[in-house]
Every structure is written in C-alpha cells, then in structure tokens.
Amino acid sequence: MTKKTRDPLVTVKDLHVEFDVRDGIVHAVDGCSFNIYRGQTLGIIGESGCGKSITAKAIMNMVPKPGKMRGEITFYEKSDEDGGEIVNQIRIDQTDPDGETIRKIRGGHIAMIFQEPMSSLTPVYTAGFHILEAVNLHRFLPAEKIGDQMGKNIQKKRNLSEKEARTIAVDMLQRVGIPNAEKRVDSYPFELSGGQRQRVMIAIALSTYPDLLIADEPTTALDVSIEAQILDLMRELQETQGMAIMFITHNLGVIAEIAAEIVVMYMGKQVERSTTIEIFENPKHPYTKALLGSIPQIGEKKTSLETIEGMVPSPFDLPPGCVFHPRCPDYMPGKCDRVYPQYAQVEEGHWARCFLYDACWPDTPEAQQIKNQEAIAAD
C-alpha cells in the first residue's frame, strides 16, 4: 500500500436515526460511529433493513420524512490545492436539510449512486443533460479545463457554455467506459442498458470531482459480469481521482474486493468494525462469523447451505440486551439477554459489540453487578 495518511474526510459519531411511526419508534440507526478517510474505501455490510442506506442518507442529511437524526456528522472541507489544509469543518447534522450549505456538499463534495440504475435517471432527459445539470449546479469545471492559477477562481464561478458542457459530458462518459460516447450523450435513459445507466450515474457523480462517493448497493441490480466491470471502474477512478468511497452492500464477495475497512451492522447497530483482512480472517462478533460461515466455499461438500438461525426480529419488538442473542450461537444466558453490550475496541484496530470480550461490559452499576455475579457463579 502506498503511504496514505489517515486524513479524515467524514467522521460519524454516535449516530442515531429514529422513525416515529404509528406502531412505535423504529431505531433505524442506533449508535453508529466510524470515520471515512480521504482516498480510502469504507465498506458497510449487513442484511436488508439493518440501516445501511439510512446511514448513507444521514451523511447527506437526507433522512426521509418522519425520521429524526441525532449524533455528530462532521465533514472536513479542504482547499483545492494538493495537500491543502482543512479549511472548514461542517457539521452536516446541524445543516438545514434544504439549505444552501448542504446542497453545496451534496453532489459537490459527496456524491451518491444508487441501487437501481433503472430508475435513477430522470426519464425525460438525456445522459448528457444529467451530467450537465450536476456540473452546472456546482459550477465546477474539471481541473484540466482550468487554466492558470489566476484564472481559476473566475472560471469556476461561471456557467458552462453548451459546447464545453458537451465536451465534458462526452469526456465523462468515455472515462466510465461507455462505448460511442459522442452518440450516447444524447441517449435517453430508456435507450441505455442497466450497466450503461449505472455508468452514467457514476459519470454524473464523478463529474463534480467529489471527495466522497457513497455507493448504495451499486451493483445489486446488475448481473455478475457487469458488476465486475463496475467495481473495476470504481477502483480505477478512485485511484486516479483520489476520492473516498463508502460502499454499502450485503454482498461479502464484493466488499472483500473493494473495501479497505468494513463496518458490520445488525438491526441498526454497529456490531463490528475493522480492516477487511481482519474481518475476514479474524471475525470477532458471532454475527460476522455467522455471515462469513453462510458463504458456500468452493470445494466444500455440503448437503445444505449454512444459515443464521431464526429470523430478523421485528423493529418494534427488539429483544432485551443484545439484539442478536436469540439467533446467536454463542448466546450466554443471564448476560446477553439482560445487558446491552457496549461498543469497544477489543483488539488493536478492531472494534466489536459482544460480551465475548470483556471490554464490551458497559460501566453502568447494574451491568457491573451482573458481571460480578457471573464471575462468582463461574468460580
């Protein structure tokens, strides 16, 4: 690995997102903390409905209607020169969701691509128009087009001419590997295939040179060969542009390929976080272990697939203590069903939330009492 400074771009601290709906309060995200570093890829995995997408939307301050957000999300804005200083710290959670500040960040600094390329493009506009819209919204001419240092600020503030816009759109489409880009730039979404649409989405996202690309299951709707192409493309563009990626998926194979660091989520709670190699080689949390165990291995002879026991609990009726305990193979009665474990560092660079590790005992008196009782009983 090249020497990459652990230069934070977005820090998320103790994020909670709650939905107050008729049947009760759903804790969609319940205490998530992680950092996204410049130029690195953070993977978030978990099963459907575990709060991955909501976390991503929270970073954009786009939590859908009844949702309420708590916690700290900080975006570190840097000046444009290479190795520039951090000029601005923006608390995203405190911005007005429709305000000017967050709209500058959305698209300009943090771009997002979605799971369904089929419906992510407005059907009435051409591919080129979409790119142009994003570029014009942020009035950000790509670095190559900017002349000398003096002219830079002036150029950046102006709108693109039609010809320039077209050149940029064609250029972006070429970079994401769309064949015959001069022609495709005038294509409407219905004339493009799923893979091409996702490429167009990536082209839109990249056209403003964002610092962070949030990819919310970008390959789930695509077939495997296109998936590989898209992943290669993202990796390649990450290297050339030095942007960070937050990659959300439920596909362990994909995440192993692309992420440097992984956050595992279960029922809105962050259960484990470490580097990719650590997670795959040395998983700490039983849920992660179970997830990894349920991938069939080539060469292995089995009569049935391994699964995680039980069902995902209803979000309105979460089990007491650790939410995973009814399905956990390492369930410890009297502990897991009574106390909610704390998220703590269990090894160097490895965080988890499980009573298998002493560090996870919370400091509350009741928890300590239970812990002591257990210790006495064990003796």
Add this chain to the structure above:
Amino acid sequence: MSEETTNLVAEKQEDKKKVSQNYWSLVWWKFRKNRLALIGAVIMVLYYITCFFFPEFFAPYPKELESDFLEARPTFPQFRDQEGNFSLRPFVYGLDEEIDTATRSRTYVYNYDVKYPLSLFVKGEPYKLLGVIPASIRLFGVDSDYPDGQVFLLGTDRLGRDQFSRILYGGRISLFIGLFSVFVTLFIGVTLGAVSGYYGGATDIIVMRITELLSAFPREPLFLALGAAVPISWPSTQVFFMVTIILAVISWGGLARQVRGLVLSGREEQYVLAAQSFGASDRRIIFNHLIPATLSHVIVIATLMIPGMIILETSLSFLGLGLVPPTVSWGTLLQNANTIRAIRFAPWYLLVVPFILFAIMAYNMLGDGLRDALDPYSK
C-alpha cells in the same frame, strides 16, 4: 420458401425499427392513424389561420364598418341568374329595402336586376396584417368596378356590420381566450398541484381543500360574483384579461388534483432521490424533474380544456358577464340573438353557432387523438 424467410427478416427489421423510434415519432405515428384526430387538427389549423392570424385578409370588411343595410339578409353568391344563364364567376344580387306596412318592419329582398360579380383578392379597406404589415388586399369581395355592391355572406347586424367578417374577428378573441386562459390555468394548476404533491402535509391539505371549495361552489353565482366584480368602466383589454383570469381561477382545481397525483407517485421515484443527492434544490426537483414527467398528461388535459374555456367565455359573454360589446367575440356576437325578435326577423344572428360548434368538436377530436397518441405504448 426463400421469399417467406426474406419476408420474415423484413418483418423483424420492421420490428427493430419500431423499437428504436423515439417517443415523439411514435406519438406522431399513432396520431396519424387516427383519422378523426387528424380531421380535428386540420380544422383547428384552418380556424387559427382564418380567425386568429389573418381575419383581416379573409374577412371582406373591417369589423366596425357600418353599411347602410341594417339587419340585411345574407346575400348568397350565385352562379345561375334568373334567366338560367350560367356563369363560372359567382355574383350577388343587389338588395332592395322593403317596408312591411302592417308590421312597419324593414326587410330586404333581392333585386334581380342588379348583379355584382365577386372576385378574389380585391382591394378593400386598408388594414395591417398581424398588426404590422400594411395591406389592403382581401381574399374576396365585390369586384372593385362596382363600388355600390355589397356581399354579406351571413347578413348584417343592427348597425349594418357584416356578420361574417365579425365572426372571423370574434374568433380571434374567442380562440385566444381559450388558449390564454388554459395557459394561465396550467400555470396555476400545475404549480400548485406539484407543490402540494411534493411537500405533502399542511401544504397539501390547504391546497386540496381550496380545490374542493372551488369545485363545491355553485358555478353560476360564482360567475355572477366575479363578473360583477369587473368594473364597467374598464377598457376592453383589461376586461379581457380579467375574464381570462376568472376562467383560470375557476378551473385550475381539477388539473391541480391530477398533477398532484402524478407528482405524488413521481416523488417516490429514485431519480428524485438522485437529483436531491446531487444537490438539486426543491424548486429544481419540482420544475425540472417532476413536472416534465407529467407533461404528456397535462398536454391532453389542456387540449381537452380549451373547448370548455371557449364555451365558458361564450356563455359568460352571452349572459353579459364576460366581454362586452365593443369587443367582438363569439359570445358577444351571440348576444345579438338573445331576443325572440332577433330570432324571428334576423335568424342569421344564430349562424355564429356552427362556427363555435365546429371549433369545439374539432378541439375535442384533436384532444382525444392526442390522449391516445401520447401514450404510444398502450394498445
């Protein structure tokens, strides 16, 4: 056999061609097949050419020219005279005044001794084509060698003005008021509907309750009230704009509801989320991403709404609540026919009705055709 295969191949290519057609050419394709809609479109084009753009050219007389023939009967062009001589060139007979001694009313009868030949492109009163180009040629009229001759295709009114010319001039106002008030309606209805659908909540409730109030309100008293609110001293152009606004204010409700429904489903589409994630403002999302998707629907509603507006204007003016006499519109022309005396002695006042009728029918045929055609994928 080989012929069959080539046929099959040709058919396949035909299919391919069909698939790759763009939306508007598909629409045109389907529209072209609808004979009735085409007829409607042609009639409407003719109406707009004769009444809207060039009535000065098509009408033999200026709209305010008062001849000496008051409430004269129509003089129909003749090809065969009393002796049975056929002439290719049409002519009209002169009119003789005749006073009925019993009723003391004046009638006109043909004077078979006087014949005025008709010509095309005769020199008439000078006018300005489209308000700018000075001209004096009119499509037809009595040959300029016979300065005494008059041709009243549809008779004259109480002041001796040519009814046919006035119908053409009146068409300009009536057709324009249809278009213009629909335009204003679209503006109010689409904007409020889209805003209401996009934001939901309190905005939605307020807007929808207003539309319900409007639709629950008895229409005629509302017309009366609004019509009475227009000061009688206003100049005719101001009254005209006031009437269009009244028409729009009354009729935006239904449109707003339909647009709201479309936007309501549209805002859940992922492209709205995508646009938001690229930093688009709410206004941009509503006007650039949501409304275009509703346009094909709106076009149809608008086309079907225009005839309604024309009828509404006509009936309002007929009742004396809309436009008032110095302004010539189909409604004010019809106002002449609102007495038994007029219908008994000058039934040609009613000849404005077929003009209105054809315009309305043509618009409806056109609108129906558009509705079918704008959804080219439906069978």
